[in-house]
Amino acid sequence: MSKDSSIKITTVLLSAPDALKIITENDHVLLFWKSLALKEKYFNESRGYEIHMLDSAMNITAYLGNTTDNFFKISNLKLGHNYTFTVQARCLFGSQICGEPAVLLYDDLGSGGDASALQAARSTDVAAIVVPILFLILLSLGVGFAILYTKHRRLQSSFTAFANSHYSSRLGSAIFSGDDLGMWFFLPGQIPQSQGLD
Incomplete structure (x- = not known):
């Protein structure tokens, strides 16, 4: 006797994560974004996010990995290279169902290698x-x-x-x-002697 099993698949297209931003550290960068669960009722955090990177200097696209957090650490970036990062809901069933990607351009010369110098200059x-x-x-x-x-x-x-x-x-x-102040002043404890009129 065989038992049929069914899998419920939602084909609702998920939007891109909001507020994608990058923070430069000494030897790495951190990508941050808002959770899709805040605006997508069909999204479960356990599904996670996929992170991709395009190195425009070498014209190479790389899959960096996935995470269930709202941040991702990226190391070993090369000076003088421009990178484009994309974050999207993790693809399901052989890349058949994915979310819309949030895209962020990272100019290493403008905001990466000189970020600390720019921050110091602003300070x-x-x-x-x-x-x-x-x-x-x-x-x-x-x-x-x-x-x-x-x-x-x-x-x-x-x-x-x-x-x-x-x-x-x-x-x-x-x-x-009276010419001075219009009245008489006496030191405390002193009472002027009355003088009779002649």
């Missing part, structure tokens, strides 16, 4: 702008505090000189006439 440019601005801000604050301190000392000296010039040693108090 230097930012530092060249930020450091002088911070220095000017600190210098302005320092000058402002110096001016305020100088004015405070002058005001304090002027008031001390003014109070000393109006100090009465006979009464033991500083007396300010």
Whole structure:
């Protein structure tokens, strides 16, 4: 007695992974992309992704492998070569059912071998702008505090000189006439002696 078995195959064409980008490390590059499961209800992460590479300098296309992750490490790239990477849902049944490929051009001269140099140059440019601005801000604050301190000392000296010039040693108090402030001031604990009118 034979038992029939059936396999359910979905022929729905899967779209390309979104947000394919590349990050350059010291001796390799990393491809990153968003999971197809976020927008494709028929896609199962266990199916995985296929990664292909085209070396335009040598006109060679290579299959790099597959992964169930959302990233893939690529090593042994040659300086001066331009590469085109494609990421797609893994093909099923002898490459009969595949997803649409996401394509990314990697220019080794522009973004690969000189990536660290470009990043360092950008950091230097930012530092060249930020450091002088911070220095000017600190210098302005320092000058402002110096001016305020100088004015405070002058005001304090002027008031001390003014109070000393109006100090009465006979009464033991500083007396300010109405011409000065419009009223009388006395030191604490000092009460002026009332003087009778002749």
